[in-house]
Amino acid sequence: xxxxxxxxxxxxxxxxxxxxxxxxxxxxxxxxxxxxxxxxxxxxxxxxxxxxxxxxxxxxxxxxxxxxxxxxxxxxxxxxxxxxxxxxxxxxxxxxxxxxxxxxxxxxxxxxxxxxxxxxxxxxxxxxxxxxxxxxxxxxxxxxxxxxxxxxxxxxxxxxxxxxxxxxxxxxxxxxxxxxxxxxxxxxxxxxxxxxxxxxxxxxxxxxxxxxxxxxxxxxxxxxxxxxxxxxxxxxxxxxxxxxxxxxxxxxxxxxxxxxxxxxxxxxxxxxxxxxxxxxxxxxxxxxxxxxxxxxxxxxxxxxxxxxxxx
Amino acid sequence: xxxxxxxxxxxxxxxxxxxxxxxxxxxxxxxxxxxxxxxxxxxxxxxxxxxxxxxxxxxxxxxxxxxxxxxxxxxxxxxxxxxxxxxxxxxxxxxxxxxxxxxxxxxxxxxxxxxxxxxxxxxxxxxxxxxxxxxxxxxxxxxxxxxxxxxxxxxxxxxxxxxxxxxxxxxxxxxxxxxxxxxxxxxxxxxxxxxxxxxxxxxxxxxxxxxxxxxxxxxxxxxxxxxxxxxxxxxxxxxxxxxxxxxxxxxxxxxxxxxxxxxxxxxxxxxxxxxxxxxxxxxxxxxxxxxxxxxxxxxxxxxxxxxxxxx
Numbered sequence: 001x002x003x004x005x006x007x008x009x010x011x012x013x014x015x016x017x018x019x020x021x022x023x024x025x026x027x028x029x030x031x032x033x034x035x036x037x038x039x040x041x042x043x044x045x046x047x048x049x050x051x052x053x054x055x056x057x058x059x060x061x062x063x064x065x066x067x068x069x070x071x072x073x074x075x076x077x078x079x080x081x082x083x084x085x086x087x088x089x090x091x092x093x094x095x096x097x098x099x100x101x102x103x104x105x106x107x108x109x110x111x112x113x114x115x116x117x118x119x120x121x122x123x124x125x126x127x128x129x130x131x132x133x134x135x136x137x138x139x140x141x142x143x144x145x146x147x148x149x150x151x152x153x154x155x156x157x158x159x160x161x162x163x164x165x166x167x168x169x170x171x172x173x174x175x176x177x178x179x180x181x182x183x184x185x186x187x188x189x190x191x192x193x194x195x196x197x198x199x200x201x202x203x204x205x206x207x208x209x210x211x212x213x214x215x216x217x218x219x220x221x222x223x224x225x226x227x228x229x230x231x232x233x234x235x236x237x238x239x240x241x242x243x244x245x246x247x248x249x250x251x252x253x254x255x256x257x258x259x260x261x262x263x264x265x266x267x268x269x270x271x272x273x274x275x276x277x278x279x280x281x282x283x284x285x286x287x288x289x290x291x292x293x294x295x296x297x298x299x300x301x302x303x304x305x306x307x308x309x310x311x
Numbered sequence: 312x313x314x315x316x317x318x319x320x321x322x323x324x325x326x327x328x329x330x331x332x333x334x335x336x337x338x339x340x341x342x343x344x345x346x347x348x349x350x351x352x353x354x355x356x357x358x359x360x361x362x363x364x365x366x367x368x369x370x371x372x373x374x375x376x377x378x379x380x381x382x383x384x385x386x387x388x389x390x391x392x393x394x395x396x397x398x399x400x401x402x403x404x405x406x407x408x409x410x411x412x413x414x415x416x417x418x419x420x421x422x423x424x425x426x427x428x429x430x431x432x433x434x435x436x437x438x439x440x441x442x443x444x445x446x447x448x449x450x451x452x453x454x455x456x457x458x459x460x461x462x463x464x465x466x467x468x469x470x471x472x473x474x475x476x477x478x479x480x481x482x483x484x485x486x487x488x489x490x491x492x493x494x495x496x497x498x499x500x501x502x503x504x505x506x507x508x509x510x511x512x513x514x515x516x517x518x519x520x521x522x523x524x525x526x527x528x529x530x531x532x533x534x535x536x537x538x539x540x541x542x543x544x545x546x547x548x549x550x551x552x553x554x555x556x557x558x559x560x561x562x563x564x565x566x567x568x569x570x571x572x573x574x575x576x577x578x579x580x581x582x583x584x585x586x587x588x589x590x591x592x593x594x595x596x597x598x599x600x601x602x603x604x605x606x607x608x609x610x611x612x613x614x615x616x617x618x619x620x621x622x
Binding site: 013014015016020021039040042043046063064065066069070072073076077080081092094095097098101102104105106107143144 | 324325326327331332350351353354357374375376377380381383384387388391392403405406408409412413415416417418454455
């Protein structure tokens with residue numbers, strides 16, 4: 001399965017118009033990563049058949065309630081479901097105290113380990129890495145410390161053509177050297193072009209989650225080459241001043257970032273309760289950058305395809 | 312409008328089967344009182360058209376997450392909606408610290424006053440009173456300090472028959488004395504039966520919310536004369552041992568309390584995620600006590616009628 005994102009909540013601070021607060025699940029190679037966890041996230045997971053137990057890593061952008069108030073409920077449910085696997089949480093440091101205080105009030109000791117990884121202004125990127133994926137954090141300009149997250153597929157080991165093995169009589173050592181990138185010379189001492197030896201590199205999937213932030217043109221550079229970008233879009237351009245005052249962005253500003261970063265697809269989300277529908281915001285963004293989708297709760301968006309598949 | 316209760320959540324700890332965690336709204340004379348506030352309460356209020364701004368008093372039974380994790384989100388939304396009216400919260404004392412810590416992490420100062428009233432084992436009942444209604448708390452036996460709540464309509468001022476005013480030529484002083492309960496004698500010195508002077512007393516509405524608790528037969532005495540009782544019913548009788556271990560009650564135990572207290576209607580709620588439907592629990596309870604309803608999220612139940620009106 002390629003990289004895809006399922007939106008569990010796309011409202012800004014006040015849930016309204018059937019939109020829940022921020023939460024989304026990034027799926028990649030049968031692993032799930034939770035990004036933000038607004039109130040009601042576990043109910044949205046039930047509704048959209050998200051396999052909760054596949055989540056071992058949760059990334060919390062900042063500590064405004066609409067981005068994390070569903071976390072304690074989810075952690076409690078994991079406990080009651082008998083979870084044993086470690087759970088890693090990447091978040092600003094105060095979150096640990098909040099969770100601990102709530103556990104203390106409930107006299108609850110979880111049956112599994114929760115491991116907090118603190119996000120601070122001096123980041124040690126990637127903040128998370130496994131064999132398939134690396135996650136970096138990006139400081140955002142918001143009213144309180146906030147972070148965006150970039151998920152990048154890691155290059156797979158180069159795959160050698162079977163024909164090349166036969167033609168050049170490659171030994172195991174030759175193969176290992178070629179995989180590491182060492183130039184290969186045939187029996188006549190001629191350099192063999194790498195393209196004749198290994199399959200072409202697969203295009204690597206990447207996804208960035210940028211919420212919440214004031215319009216920050218310097219982000220474009222940090223997001224260069226990202227395939228799919230989710231950028232907050234709390235307001236329309238007519239609310240530009242209010243957006244700046246509240247450290248939020250407009251649809252057009254999100255599109256500007258997408259354009260400058262050269263992404264393939266821009267997802268808009270984190271909509272103010274004032275917008276009953278989001279078409280106007282999407283078309284505003286399209287006046288700057290063509291490939292835009294305003295997300296919907298329950299929608300799944302695939303990196304590298306721009307397709308939306310309803311669950 | 313008579314006294315009625317709208318259920319916003321009827322699940323126990325793990326939300327499942329389209330049931331949200333505990334929350335309900337008691338409506339009486341156009342005033343709304345929120346009882347418990349599990350995760351997602353504000354979304355359920357949106358769904359079932361509850362007029363949030365009519366709520367000035369919130370009663371939190373205990374600090375297990377499924378009874379209060381929706382509170383911070385609701386308080387934040389009130390702030391963002393520009394609420395100015397004071398909000399009173401009746402809850403175990405640790406709740407104030409939890410809310411304060413979350414506000415601090417978000418650098419949020421609410422634009423309205425939140426006034427915490429601490430529930431402790433030594434209660435000063437009623438914990439709340441206005442001109443129409445009084446609320447008492449009842450300590451429950453649960454794993455952590457927990458309280459039930461009893462809402463009682465207050466007797467209205469006696470209303471004098473117009474005919475009596477004419478026949479007995481009652482003065483303003485006579486009327487005030489009769490209203491205070493003083494016996495009245497006619498011009499011949501004959502005692503006039505009170506029933507000839509004042510309208511009969513209206514039956515007073517009352518509602519008790521009992522969740523969460525182990526089966527506690529001593530509750531029946533405290534609930535004597537209550538019209539409508541909501542009693543937790545996490546399990547069926549076959550799970551009696553588990554129920555006791557977890558400080559919860561079964562359907563049959565809830566019915567026993569209802570029977571001994573002589574209530575008119577028993578509402579069952581706080582269902583374990585294991586019960587996809589609740590008919591079996593209701594019929595188990597009916598084997599002990601006839602007038603039983605298993606509540607549904609979104610259902611409204613009127614005191615004194617036993618009728619359920621879908622919103």
